[in-house]
Amino acid sequence: MIQPAFISHAVGENSRLMQDVPPGALTPFVFSDPAGKRWPRLRLILLIFGVFAFLSTVLFVQTLFVAPQMRVPFSLRQLKGQLKALQRANPAGQLASSSLLWQKFGAAKQATKKLAGAAATPSPPAKSRKKAPPNEVRLAFYTNGDPYSYSSLEEHASLITHLCPEWITVINGLGDIQIDPDIRLPKFCANKGIKLMPLLTNLVGDAWQPEAIENLAHGPADRQERFFAKIIAALRDAKAAGVIIDWEQIDPVYKKDVTTFIDKFCDALHNDDKELWLTVQPGQELEYIDFDELSDNGSRSWFEGWLHVLLEETDTKQWIITLGSYGYDWTVGGKKAELISFAEAMSRANNAEIQGAEVSGPSYNPYFYFEDGDKEHAVWFLDVVTFLNELREVRGQKAGGFALYRLGTEDPAIWDALAVPRDFKIENQTRDALEVLKGTDTITDVGEGEIVTVDESRADGMRKLAVDSEGYLTAKYTKFPEFPTLYHQGAGGEHQVAITFDDGPDPRWTPKILDILKTANAKAAFFLVGVNAEKYPGLVRRIVNEGHEIGNHTYYHPNLALAWPEHVRLELNATQLLIETITGRATTLFRPPYAADTQPSQMSELMPLQIAQDLSYLVVLENIDPQDWAKPGADIILQRIKQQRRDGSIILLHDAGGDRSQTVAALPRILDWLHTRGDTIVPLSTLLGTSRDAVMPPLQTTNRSLARLVSGAGFRVYHALEEFLWAFMIVATALVVARTLLVIWLAYRFRRLPRQDFVAPISIVMAAYNEEKVIAGVEGVADVDPRVRLLRQENRGKARALQRALAAARHGIIVFVDADTHFQRDTLPLLLEPFGDETIGAVSGHAKVGNLRTFIARCQSLEYTCGFNLDRRAYTRWNCITVVPGAISAIRKAAIDRAGGLSLQTLAEDTDLTLSLHKDRQRIVYVPQAIGWTEAPESVRTLARQRFRWAYGTLQCLWKHRDMIFNWNYRALGWFSLPSVWFFQIILVAVTPVVDLLLLASLPFGAWSAVLPFVITFLSMDVILATLACILEREPITRAWRILPMRLIYRPMLSYCIWKAIFRA
Missing domain, CATH: 3.90.550.10 (Spore Coat Polysaccharide Biosynthesis Protein SpsA; Chain A)
Structure with missing residues (x-):
C-alpha cells in the first residue's frame, strides 16, 4: 500500500x-579547491600555451602566404613577342606537298552521277545567277570534346538547320563500329528543331581504314545486314534524322562493290525513314584526292571552278556545299601542317606583329608569314570575307544549301554575314559587326610543346571591308585582335621524350618505380602532392638524390579551377616550402591537378595557371595520357602510349593515389618500347633546353632560412596533429x-x-x-x-x-x-x-x-x-x-x-x-x-x-x-x-x-x-x-x-x- x-x-x-x-x-x-590555487595556475599555463600557439600559428601561416623567391630564365617565362613577322610575296611555292592535309569539303544528299574529267582549274565562264532556295540547308560540322564547338552551337542554334557530329566510326571489315556520342546533343537538337545527322567515317585515330569499307562492300550479305542494323539502332538511340558517310582512300578497284553496298545501305535507311548523305571530294570519278590546292585553303578560282563543274549537269538542290572557316599553320619544309582556328590565326598574327594582311585577288585568301626561332611558318586562313564570296557563288548557283566546317574554329562574324545581300551592300550595323574583331575569352595556343606560359590579355582588332572592281568582297587587317593565349615550349627533339609521375610519393609504389628507372638509367619528373610528401620525406629525398626532378602538384590535390586565388597561392606556397624544407631545393615546375591533359577552355581554368606563372612557375601539361589511374591493364597502358606518342613528348603516369601495380608492370615495357623506337628519355629541363639546377635551384643561405625553419617545424606539428585527428x-x-x-x-x-x-x-x-x-x-x-x-x-x-x-x-x-x-x-x-x-x-x-x-x-x-x-x-x-x-x-x-x-x-x-x-x-x-x-x-x-x-x-x-x-x-x-x-x-x-x-x-x-x-x-x-x-x-x-x-x-x-x-x- x-x-x-x-x-x-x-x-x-x-x-x-x-x-x-x-x-x-x-x-x-x-x-573543490579550498586554497583557490588550481584555477589561477591552470589559467596561467593555458595563457602561455595559447599565446605561444597563436604566435606560432600566425608565423607559420605567414610563411605560407609569402611567395617563394625563385629565378627562372626570362626566355622560359616570357614567350610573348618571340614570333617575328616575315614578308613573303607568295608562300605557295615554298610549301612541300607533304604538308597538305586531307580535307572534308562538300556533302551531298545523293550522288546521282559520276563526275568525270574534273580538275582544279580556273573558274569556268560565269553563268547567270540563280536565286537562293527558300529552304536553304545550313549544316554545321561538330567536333566531340571541343568545348568551343558546343558553345558555338549554343549561341547560333537558331541559324542552323542540320548538325553533323563526328560520332560513328567503322573500325574493321567485320562491320564493328565505335560510337562516341555527345549525350547533350539529341535533346538539344530536338528542342531547337535541328536535324541530327551523325558522321559515319572510317577514320580510326589519325589513320583512314579503307580496308574496313572494302571488306564490308564485298563481304557476305548477312554481315552487311548486321552492319546496317547497328547503324540504324544507333541513329534511333540518338533520335537522328539520318547519317552522313565520309569514307576516304577507298581503292578504285572496289568502286563497283562500294557503290552497290551504298545502294543497299540507302535502301535500309530509307525503310526506317532515315536519310543518307554522302560527302564527295572533287576529283576524277569520285576517287579520293586531296582537296586543298597547293598554297591556300581553296582560292576563288579553284572554288568557283569546281562549283560550276559539280552543279552544271546535276540537280543543284541535291548539293550541299561545305564552306570552311579555319586555318593552316605550315612549318616551311616540315612534314605536317597544323589545323588552327580563326582565333588562333589572329593570335599568331598579333603576336608576330603582322602588318598589312589582306583578302584580295587573285586568290582572295588571307595569309601571313612569321618566324618562330629558326622555323618559318606560313598561315593561310578562311574568314568571313572568303565565306561571303563563296556563299554568294553557292546561292547564285541555287545549291541546296551550305555546310560550315566547323563549329568552334569559325570566324564569329560568319553568323552576322548570313543576312548580307549578294551585291555586298552591307548595312552599317552589320558592317560594324563584320569589321570589328572582338578580343573574346576564346583561349588560343601559340608554339609547340607541353610546357606553357599564360597571357590573359584581350584587345579588339579591326579590318576594313571593300568591294573590288570584279565585284568580290575584300578586306585589309589593320589591327589583329588579342586573345588569352597559352604559349607552348618544350617540344624538344623529335626523339626526346620525358616521363612524369603524379600524386606521389607513395611508400608502396614510388620505390618500385625508382628501382625500375635506376635499372634503365632513366630520369623522370615527379609531381608531388604536399600531404604525401609531408608523410614520406625520405622518399622525396631519394627522388632528388637519384637525379630525378620534382614538381609542385599542390598540397591537397584540389581542382584549382574551382578554388579562389588565395587558396591557389596557399596550395602552391605550402607545397613549395615543404619541398624546400625536405630537399634544400626549390622547384619551378608545376602541374595542375585534374587538368594536365586538358586544353583550357574557360578563363577560370586559366586563373590557377596565371597565378602559378606569377609565382615564377612553369606550367607542365602533357599530351600522352594512357589513363593508368583507371587501371586498364599494363597492355592497354602501353598500347595507348604507342598511339599517342606522336602527339607529344611528355608522358603522364601515376605513382600514388590508388593501386598502381599496373603502372609498375607497364613501366619496363614502356621504357623498352621507347628505346626500340629510337627515343631518348630526358628530364623536363632538357626539353626546355636548360639545366636541372635552373628548374630546381638549390637554396641559398638567405633571410628565408628562418621561414624554412618555421615552416619545417610547423609542417611537423601540423602533420602530427593531422595524424592524430x-x-x-x-x-x-x-x-x-x-x-x-x-x-x-x-x-x-x-x-x-x-x-x-x-x-x-x-x-x-x-x-x-x-x-x-x-x-x-x-x-x-x-x-x-x-x-x-x-x-x-x-x-x-x-x-x-x-x-x-x-x-x-x-x-x-x-x-x-x-x-x-x-x-x-x-x-x-x-x-x-x-x-x-x-x-x-x-x-x-x-x-x-x-x-x-x-x-x-x-x-x-x-x-x-x-x-x-x-x-x-x-x-x-x-x-x-x-x-x-x-x-x-x-x-x-x-x-x-x-x-x-x-x-x-x-x-x-x-x-x-x-x-x-x-x-x-x-x-x-x-x-x-x-x-x-x-x-x-x-x-x-x-x-x-x-x-x-x-x-x-x-x-x-x-x-x-x-x-x-x-x-x-x-x-x-x-x-x-x-x-x-x-x-x-x-x-x-x-x-x-x-x-x-x-x-x-x-x-x-x-x-x-x-x-x-x-x-x-x-x-x-x-x-x-x-x-x-x-x-x-x-x-x-x-x-x-x-x-x-x-x-x-x-x-x-x-x-x-x-x-x-x-x-x-
Whole structure:
C-alpha cells in the first residue's frame, strides 16, 4: 500500500554553482579547491600555451602566404613577342606537298552521277545567277570534346538547320563500329528543331581504314545486314534524322562493290525513314584526292571552278556545299601542317606583329608569314570575307544549301554575314559587326610543346571591308585582335621524350618505380602532392638524390579551377616550402591537378595557371595520357602510349593515389618500347633546353632560412596533429559503429521482467526548489493531507534537501520524483513490481518529455528516447545502468544506507548514488512501462544551464568512481558503460565541433571526400539508433530524422557545456 509521502522543500533565491556546495560537509566536494590555487595556475599555463600557439600559428601561416623567391630564365617565362613577322610575296611555292592535309569539303544528299574529267582549274565562264532556295540547308560540322564547338552551337542554334557530329566510326571489315556520342546533343537538337545527322567515317585515330569499307562492300550479305542494323539502332538511340558517310582512300578497284553496298545501305535507311548523305571530294570519278590546292585553303578560282563543274549537269538542290572557316599553320619544309582556328590565326598574327594582311585577288585568301626561332611558318586562313564570296557563288548557283566546317574554329562574324545581300551592300550595323574583331575569352595556343606560359590579355582588332572592281568582297587587317593565349615550349627533339609521375610519393609504389628507372638509367619528373610528401620525406629525398626532378602538384590535390586565388597561392606556397624544407631545393615546375591533359577552355581554368606563372612557375601539361589511374591493364597502358606518342613528348603516369601495380608492370615495357623506337628519355629541363639546377635551384643561405625553419617545424606539428585527428576519427567511427551494433543487439534482447503481485509501503521523496519569490499555497499544505510532510530549509542544494527527506522516510522503498514530473496512474505499481525479486536494489523508470512546444524541447524528447531510455533498455541485461534518474526511480532504503547514503560530493547525486549501489553489488533494472512525464527546458539558456549542471556532475561522478573503470570486479559496468560515458558523452561531444570544423575546412581544399565518409557514418549510426528507439517506444519513425538537424544545431550547445564543465572542474 502507499504510505505517507515526504516533501523536502528548499526555500531561497537562485544561487551560483559553488554556492551549492554544502558548507561544513564531512567529505570534500569533488574538484573543490579550498586554497583557490588550481584555477589561477591552470589559467596561467593555458595563457602561455595559447599565446605561444597563436604566435606560432600566425608565423607559420605567414610563411605560407609569402611567395617563394625563385629565378627562372626570362626566355622560359616570357614567350610573348618571340614570333617575328616575315614578308613573303607568295608562300605557295615554298610549301612541300607533304604538308597538305586531307580535307572534308562538300556533302551531298545523293550522288546521282559520276563526275568525270574534273580538275582544279580556273573558274569556268560565269553563268547567270540563280536565286537562293527558300529552304536553304545550313549544316554545321561538330567536333566531340571541343568545348568551343558546343558553345558555338549554343549561341547560333537558331541559324542552323542540320548538325553533323563526328560520332560513328567503322573500325574493321567485320562491320564493328565505335560510337562516341555527345549525350547533350539529341535533346538539344530536338528542342531547337535541328536535324541530327551523325558522321559515319572510317577514320580510326589519325589513320583512314579503307580496308574496313572494302571488306564490308564485298563481304557476305548477312554481315552487311548486321552492319546496317547497328547503324540504324544507333541513329534511333540518338533520335537522328539520318547519317552522313565520309569514307576516304577507298581503292578504285572496289568502286563497283562500294557503290552497290551504298545502294543497299540507302535502301535500309530509307525503310526506317532515315536519310543518307554522302560527302564527295572533287576529283576524277569520285576517287579520293586531296582537296586543298597547293598554297591556300581553296582560292576563288579553284572554288568557283569546281562549283560550276559539280552543279552544271546535276540537280543543284541535291548539293550541299561545305564552306570552311579555319586555318593552316605550315612549318616551311616540315612534314605536317597544323589545323588552327580563326582565333588562333589572329593570335599568331598579333603576336608576330603582322602588318598589312589582306583578302584580295587573285586568290582572295588571307595569309601571313612569321618566324618562330629558326622555323618559318606560313598561315593561310578562311574568314568571313572568303565565306561571303563563296556563299554568294553557292546561292547564285541555287545549291541546296551550305555546310560550315566547323563549329568552334569559325570566324564569329560568319553568323552576322548570313543576312548580307549578294551585291555586298552591307548595312552599317552589320558592317560594324563584320569589321570589328572582338578580343573574346576564346583561349588560343601559340608554339609547340607541353610546357606553357599564360597571357590573359584581350584587345579588339579591326579590318576594313571593300568591294573590288570584279565585284568580290575584300578586306585589309589593320589591327589583329588579342586573345588569352597559352604559349607552348618544350617540344624538344623529335626523339626526346620525358616521363612524369603524379600524386606521389607513395611508400608502396614510388620505390618500385625508382628501382625500375635506376635499372634503365632513366630520369623522370615527379609531381608531388604536399600531404604525401609531408608523410614520406625520405622518399622525396631519394627522388632528388637519384637525379630525378620534382614538381609542385599542390598540397591537397584540389581542382584549382574551382578554388579562389588565395587558396591557389596557399596550395602552391605550402607545397613549395615543404619541398624546400625536405630537399634544400626549390622547384619551378608545376602541374595542375585534374587538368594536365586538358586544353583550357574557360578563363577560370586559366586563373590557377596565371597565378602559378606569377609565382615564377612553369606550367607542365602533357599530351600522352594512357589513363593508368583507371587501371586498364599494363597492355592497354602501353598500347595507348604507342598511339599517342606522336602527339607529344611528355608522358603522364601515376605513382600514388590508388593501386598502381599496373603502372609498375607497364613501366619496363614502356621504357623498352621507347628505346626500340629510337627515343631518348630526358628530364623536363632538357626539353626546355636548360639545366636541372635552373628548374630546381638549390637554396641559398638567405633571410628565408628562418621561414624554412618555421615552416619545417610547423609542417611537423601540423602533420602530427593531422595524424592524430585522422586516427581519432577512425577509432571514433569504429567505436560508434561497434557500440551502435551492440546497443541494438542488447536492446533487441531486452525482456520485460515477469509480472509480480508485489506491494509494500513506500516513501515518495520530492525536492522542490522555489525559483520564484513565492509558491502559492505553501502555508497550510500539511493541513490538506496528513500523509504529506513539508520540510523547509535554506537553499543548500538538492542533495542536502534529499538527504534530509531520506532521514525522515519511514518505509523500505524510496520513490524519487522531481517536482516537474508527472506519473501516470500505473507508474507507481509498475516501479514497485520488480522489488519482488530480493536481488534487485533499484528500478529506473521511463522518463519522457511532456512539453513539446519548442524545437529545443522536441530535440530533448528525441534525446530521451534514443539516448537515455534506449541505453537503459540495453544496459539492463548486463546490469550496467549508470544513472537511476532522480525524476522517476525507486530504490531500497537499505541499499541506499549500505551504499553510504546520498552523497553531498557531487551535483549529480542520482549518478553518484547509482554507481555506489553498483559497488555494493546491487542489481539495477529498467521498467519502460513505468512512465513519468517531465518538463524539459524550452529555451537554449535554461537548457544550457541544466546541461552544464549535468555535465559537471557527471564529470564529478566519473572522477570520484574512477577506480571502477576497466575493473574486472564491475564487469560490463567497468568495461563498457562507464568507458562509454567517458568517450561518447564527454570526449566525443567535446570534440564534435572540431570534427565539424575539419569537415568545413576540408571543403575548399578538396579533401572533403576523405572526411565525408566519417561524417556520414556518424550520422547514419545516429539515425539507426533513433529509428530503433522510435520503433521500440511505438513513436512515429519519421521523428527519427529529427536527429539530423538536432546534431547540427543541438550538439554544439552540448559541446559548449562540456567544455565549460571541464574548465570549471
